[in-house]
Amino acid sequence: MRRRLWQQVADAVEQYHADMPGLSVAPQSGVDEVRARLDRFDPSAPLDPESAIRLVVEGLRSDQLHAAHPGYFGLFVPAPSAIGILADALAAGFNPQLASWGHAPFAVEAEQWVLRTLATRLGYPSPRIEGTLTSGGSEANLTGLMAALYHTWPSARESGVSILPGTPTLYLSEEAHDSWRKAARMAGLGDRALRIVPCDRQTRMDVVALSRLLAADRRQGLLPFLIVGTVGATASGGVDPLPALSALARREGVWLHADAAWGGAAALSPRHAAAVEGLDGADSMTLDPHKWLNVPMGAGVYLSRRPGGLRRVFHTVPRYLPASPAGAPIAEPYQESPQWSRRFSGLKILLTLVTAGWEGVAGAIDRAFDLAATLRAALPPRGWIICNHTPLPVICFQDASRPGDLRHHERLVAGVIQRGRSWVSLALVGGSEPAIRACMTNYRTTEQHLSVLLEDLEIARTAGGGMPG
Numbered sequence: 001m002r003r004r005l006w007q008q009v010a011d012a013v014e015q016y017h018a019d020m021p022g023l024s025v026a027p028q029s030g031v032d033e034v035r036a037r038l039d040r041f042d043p044s045a046p047l048d049p050e051s052a053i054r055l056v057v058e059g060l061r062s063d064q065l066h067a068a069h070p071g072y073f074g075l076f077v078p079a080p081s082a083i084g085i086l087a088d089a090l091a092a093g094f095n096p097q098l099a100s101w102g103h104a105p106f107a108v109e110a111e112q113w114v115l116r117t118l119a120t121r122l123g124y125p126s127p128r129i130e131g132t133l134t135s136g137g138s139e140a141n142l143t144g145l146m147a148a149l150y151h152t153w154p155s156a157r158e159s160g161v162s163i164l165p166g167t168p169t170l171y172l173s174e175e176a177h178d179s180w181r182k183a184a185r186m187a188g189l190g191d192r193a194l195r196i197v198p199c200d201r202q203t204r205m206d207v208v209a210l211s212r213l214l215a216a217d218r219r220q221g222l223l224p225f226l227i228v229g230t231v232g233a234t235a236s237g238g239v240d241p242l243p244a245l246s247a248l249a250r251r252e253g254v255w256l257h258a259d260a261a262w263g264g265a266a267a268l269s270p271r272h273a274a275a276v277e278g279l280d281g282a283d284s285m286t287l288d289p290h291k292w293l294n295v296p297m298g299a300g301v302y303l304s305r306r307p308g309g310l311r312r313v314f315h316t317v318p319r320y321l322p323a324s325p326a327g328a329p330i331a332e333p334y335q336e337s338p339q340w341s342r343r344f345s346g347l348k349i350l351l352t353l354v355t356a357g358w359e360g361v362a363g364a365i366d367r368a369f370d371l372a373a374t375l376r377a378a379l380p381p382r383g384w385i386i387c388n389h390t391p392l393p394v395i396c397f398q399d400a401s402r403p404g405d406l407r408h409h410e411r412l413v414a415g416v417i418q419r420g421r422s423w424v425s426l427a428l429v430g431g432s433e434p435a436i437r438a439c440m441t442n443y444r445t446t447e448q449h450l451s452v453l454l455e456d457l458e459i460a461r462t463a464g465g466g467m468p469g
């Protein structure tokens with residue numbers, strides 16, 4: 001029976017991925033239809049597992065944005081590789097408890113291996129590093145904020161930040177990710193702790209403006225403790241100037257965290273590492289393997305070159321856990337993470353690294369850069385203006401005949417999506433300039449899918465041309 005169910009699940013996943021190119025990238029499910037599917041579920045009348053799984057598979061196939069489609073040029077959701085999917089099944093099947101070394105020596109050491117291996121490749125001075133696997137970039141960013149906060153004011157760990165003689169403040173660009181707002185709120189600092197720095201015309205943090213703001217804030221009695229360098233801004237792909245930021249952070253005595261959730265992967269490609277130069281100079285960083293390393297969702301990484309920061313925030317000794325084994329120093333994940341019980345999310349990263357190898361990993365990254373170069377070259381001759389400047393493979397562009405027209409670009413995006421062959425989104429570059437955003441996320445995307453996108457853009461523009469703006 002169990003074997004048959006495994007077979008059913010494996011077949012459903014294989015079939016889904018095999019059918020992917022022919023599916024409409026964004027199905028138009030209405031909320032009523034989706035809820036109607038769930039009306040068939042009733043715990044008072046249990047279903048046999050086969051039927052229950054079949055209903056779930058039907059729902060997932062029909063009612064989701066197929067981000068693994070080669071025509072998805074979207075928000076960093078990659079196609080999960082087969083090895084990543086299998087790794088998640090293994091993690092569930094063996095279900096190691098990643099809270100403590102004693103419960104899962106192999107899994108804990110395997111995650112430490114992942115952290116050291118990535119850190120070394122990214123230029124951190126392994127083994128003088130520490131890190132933790134996270135649910136994603138948001139948790140890694142929160143971890144960085146907390147590490148910086150208690151590094152700066154160790155006594156706040158016991159007394160809380162209310163004993164400080166001012167508001168702890170952090171500095172990030174206007175293009176930075178909104179998870180920092182959540183992190184500031186969860187840390188009890190509040191929205192006002194976020195100091196937003198303007199960007200230059202390449203959507204990179206303006207370092208002169210940052211340095212002026214820091215000085216003015218200090219005069220006002222605010223307490224700067226953290227600069228966030230964004231490496232691959234979500235909308236525009238902007239990369240903050242990390243070498244200048246780390247020099248300034250050192251002079252100011254504040255922590256530098258590189259939010260390299262998506263863009264950091266470029267450092268794993270020898271051809272493109274220069275695009276994210278200076279990543280290794282940050283005190284800590286966020287990297288999301290579930291973005292550009294093609295593993296299924298639920299895999300983020302926090303890394304730091306300042307060992308001790310994690311334990312300062314998360315260390316605690318409960319009464320009910322067996323003592324750590326004596327001997328070589330070991331990682332106790334529950335003492336180094338906001339999570340306690342935790343799944344083996346490092347396994348899908350480990351199996352990806354050891355089967356693809358550095359060459360395979362870099363190959364997928366390089367492909368995205370090559371595709372972006374092709375699209376960047378193809379757009380201007382067809383009457384599109386490229387309006388972002390980034391070395392990373394995300395392109396924002398406007399219709400040259402109606403630049404600045406928000407409604408027009410909304411209609412173009414909707415028109416492309418409606419045809420079902422490609423998915424792009426609308427972005428406001430620099431906070432105000434409406435643009436169509438296409439990001440290379442899928443290692444199965446080819447030049448042919450770029451041609452389809454260009455064709456559907458043209459159709460949308462022609463169809464919308466006569467409409468009043």
Ligand SMILES: *Cc1c(COP(=O)(O)O)cnc(C)c1O
Pocket residue numbers: 076135136137138139141177179230231232233234259260261262288300
């Ligand atoms: C995606 C992203 C995040 C949030 O990461 P999640 O994995 O979605 O929690 C934070 N910062 C940047 C720059 C990102 O690209």
